[in-house]
Amino acid sequence: MSSIPEFGELLAGTERSAVHLETRDTYFSNPRFEAWRRGLRVDWTDRASWWRPFHQDIADAVARGVSVRRARVVSEPVSDYIRWEHQQTRANLEAGEVVRWLPRPLAVDLLLPANDFWIFDGRLMRVHHFSGDGEWVGKELCGDEGAVQACSAAFELIWQRAIEHDEYEIK
Template sequence: MKDVRTLQQRLQGCRRSAVHLEMRDGYMRSDSRFIAWQNGERNAPEDNDPALRPWLRLVAELVGRGVEVRRARIVSEPVSDYVEFEHHVTAANVTAGESVRWLPRPQASGIALPGNDFWLLDGGVVVFHHFDGYGELAPDDESFTDDPATVKLCESAFEAVWERAIPHEEYRPYPE
């Protein structure tokens, strides 16, 4: 029988850790929040309010149960407008309990990285995300594996990125 649990369902089942590695400079440019941000709307309630942003509620629930939630982003510099948007809205993720770090792409040289963004859940299951060339979700947008070699690669990649990356509070994606 095929496992049809969604990423959210898998995250809700986490007991110890959920780590996420992002390696693209743009995602879902069709996202209404990104479009509003491009049009100058900053600090919209849907960016910061857990009642309007389900991800924030999920992170707070996981962290409240003792699950460590970490996200690392490998980014090109100067950053894309999408990464600038991500940086702007990430403070709410941190407030919800997610630890976030940023790694400028040249500092990722020498790290063996998988070909796709992923979540590693409880150190045993990898959820890969698949995007098209425009950053939109591909028709086969997620795949799951518990293959030990793949889990080991993803764990090693994430930890190597995490060790080199800059905490969100210290990272400045654009000149001040």
């Protein structure tokens, strides 16, 4: 899997759109999440403390005219991880992403993809694989037109129902 381009490289080659679907209630732990669990909060006035290369990649793409959207399908009440992600989403928004949240009860009649993914320009999909407890397992690239179209269509249905970040209240 080492031959798969990194996210920044894939996004740098994107011309029109990048969409990201997240469907898990917990992901692998990381130092920022653990710090939040201990009560530490982001100082949003100190951009250098929270701005990451990922955010710069998003900001650069948006500046080129690329639409970047993220949809998160979540269980309610939300997990601590999702509560933390909701608070951290301000960084995504400041980078130029548009983020929406879809509570699972509102998705009961939708067919959801089994994996998280990014789709670039509606033609190339980077699929993310996680273990049952949320640990990162790996990624793969998929250029199969049928699979990309099916996941793009699912994303758009989710997007239509999902709630704008600023309107979604954590439960």
